[in-house]
Amino acid sequence: MSGGVVLRRCVSCRERRDRRLLWRIIRQSSDGVVLDGATTKAMGRSAYVCPSSRCIEDARRRKRLQRALRCQVSDSIYAALVERLSESHAAASEAR
Numbered sequence: 001m002s003g004g005v006v007l008r009r010c011v012s013c014r015e016r017r018d019r020r021l022l023w024r025i026i027r028q029s030s031d032g033v034v035l036d037g038a039t040t041k042a043m044g045r046s047a048y049v050c051p052s053s054r055c056i057e058d059a060r061r062r063k064r065l066q067r068a069l070r071c072q073v074s075d076s077i078y079a080a081l082v083e084r085l086s087e088s089h090a091a092a093s094e095a096r
């Protein structure tokens, strides 16, 4: 419907992928750093990461989101990513 695929780069593996396959983390001036989803209209500088434990772990260890967003990223953001990952895995296995 909306035409071409928008490619974004994962902060960890540097792979360029379809934006819809990546998770977006946004730095908002008002609320600080948020995950995409709850606020789909979030504006601000954003970073993308693959929904994989490897990329999320790597991003946490090497502070890649901090660098991409040029601000502090609290551990709760990484924790929320890990949680979302386990939820999506649970949903995928339930669907089978």
Ligand SMILES: [Zn+2]
Pocket (backbone or CB within 6 Å): 010, 011, 012, 013, 014, 015, 049, 050, 055
């Ligand atoms: Zn990645």
